[in-house]
Amino acid sequence: MKQKAKSIYLIILIFVAGCALKTVQYPNIKITDRYHSLKEKQLIEDFSEYWHARISGDMKKAFSYELPYQRYIDGWKVYRETVTPLRKDAFIELKKIEPISENVVIVYKVVRIKDRNLLQKEKWIYLDGRWYHKYHQNIMPDFSGKSEF
Amino acid sequence: MRYIIVFLLIYFQYLHAIDIKVQPDKNIQVLPSDVFAMKNFLKKKYHFIATNDDGVRKLVKENRILANEYLKAGKLNMNLLKVELEKRFADAYVRDLQKKIKIPQKVLKSYYYDHLKEFKQSPKVEIVRYSFNTYENAEKFYRQFKNNKQINVSDFNGTEKDIGIVDLDRVREPLKGLAQEYKKGYVSPPYIWSKDRYDVYYIKNFIKRGKYKKFDEVKEDIKKILYDRTFVKEREKIISSHMDKNK
Numbered sequence: 353m354k355q356k357a358k359s360i361y362l363i364i365l366i367f368v369a370g371c372a373l374k375t376v377q378y379p380n381i382k383i384t385d386r387y388h389s390l391k392e393k394q395l396i397e398d399f400s401e402y403w404h405a406r407i408s409g410d411m412k413k414a415f416s417y418e419l420p421y422q423r424y425i426d427g428w429k430v431y432r433e434t435v436t437p438l439r440k441d442a443f444i445e446l447k448k449i450e451p452i453s454e455n456v457v458i459v460y461k462v463v464r465i466k467d468r469n470l471l472q473k474e475k476w477i478y479l480d481g482r483w484y485h486k487y488h489q490n491i492m493p494d495f496s497g498k499s500e501f
Numbered sequence: 502m503r504y505i506i507v508f509l510l511i512y513f514q515y516l517h518a519i520d521i522k523v524q525p526d527k528n529i530q531v532l533p534s535d536v537f538a539m540k541n542f543l544k545k546k547y548h549f550i551a552t553n554d555d556g557v558r559k560l561v562k563e564n565r566i567l568a569n570e571y572l573k574a575g576k577l578n579m580n581l582l583k584v585e586l587e588k589r590f591a592d593a594y595v596r597d598l599q600k601k602i603k604i605p606q607k608v609l610k611s612y613y614y615d616h617l618k619e620f621k622q623s624p625k626v627e628i629v630r631y632s633f634n635t636y637e638n639a640e641k642f643y644r645q646f647k648n649n650k651q652i653n654v655s656d657f658n659g660t661e662k663d664i665g666i667v668d669l670d671r672v673r674e675p676l677k678g679l680a681q682e683y684k685k686g687y688v689s690p691p692y693i694w695s696k697d698r699y700d701v702y703y704i705k706n707f708i709k710r711g712k713y714k715k716f717d718e719v720k721e722d723i724k725k726i727l728y729d730r731t732f733v734k735e736r737e738k739i740i741s742s743h744m745d746k747n748k
Binding site for chain 2: 427453456478486
């Protein structure tokens with residue numbers, strides 16, 4: 353009887369662990385840091401969705417992940433003009449999640465394009481069950497003739 | 502041709518300008534509605550709540566006298582006044598319409614969380630004020646009180662008033678800055694208020710910056726910030742809808 357209870361417990365444990373590990377996966381996005389709560393798991397999912405949208409050029413979707421007050425101030429037109437999609441061969445790696453307060457985190461990421469690695473940080477804010485990204489507008493045009501990075 | 506177009510534009514603009522007539526007042530008197538308007542103005546512009554109606558009436562009357570003198574001297578530039586007033590009316594109209602736009606809670610909250618540092622509670626100070634009739638007494642008290650808090654203010658013909666605990670943000674400069682620098686135990690040199698009033702301030706206690714203000718406490722401030730940030734956009738929207746109507 354004890355043995356049976358043990359095996360049921362083990363099955364449940366494996367099932368729960370399996371569920372916890374299941375996050376959205378994209379070939380150009382890698383998550384190095386581990387999540388420690390469901391909130392962080394949600395962050396990883398939203399982070400992946402957002403950056404996948406930026407790489408695939410789905411700017412409408414990316415816009416929906418931006419902070420509500422930034423969307424309110426700038427609107428879609430300004431956003432489209434100042435925030436550009438990333439190159440298709442860009443690779444993003446989430447390195448570290450640093451909590452600032454209950455609903456605010458700083459995410460450290462590496463953006464890799466060809467042989468260039470750029471360490472960047474960005475702010476994410478948790479509101480009503482999901483995370484929102486804080487964007488920065490490009491003040492100067494890209495003179496290199498390449499994309500954003 | 503270009504000059505003709507520019508001239509016509511200015512001319513038509515002039516035709517559509519608001520009509521203002523300003524003349525010196527022959528019989529200067531202050532009505533209760535003037536006092537009410539001035540109180541509203543002081544509250545809106547300087548966050549000052551005036552309770553003394555006589556004082557407000559005096560201020561209105563003085564302004565009226567001086568303004569009349571200005572007009573009599575022929576100093577008024579009517580065109581400048583016109584454009585200034587039009588700008589004020591235009592801005593007020595846009596701001597009025599902006600207030601009718603309901604900003605979603607999510608928008609306000611996202612601003613709050615992103616600017617949390619700006620919404621920290623102000624440090625608090627407990628202040629005691631010592632007032633004197635002469636500078637000599639105030640200075641003597643100040644010099645001794647700095648080293649010995651047990652001395653009696655009445656020995657220097659002064660009075661003591663415990664102001665209590667107040668937000669440091671509400672304390673005027675230079676005391677605010679000095680309190681922030683020296684914190685608890687600071688005694689200010691005598692302040693000269695008038696020829697027979699000299700005050701010495703004592704920071705009895707300094708309570709450091711507290712927690713973050715709650716969202717509900719700052720919601721209205723955030724609304725104002727967002728209205729400011731979207732003012733130009735809103736103005737363009739109103740103008741274009743006005744143009745469409747008049748097509």
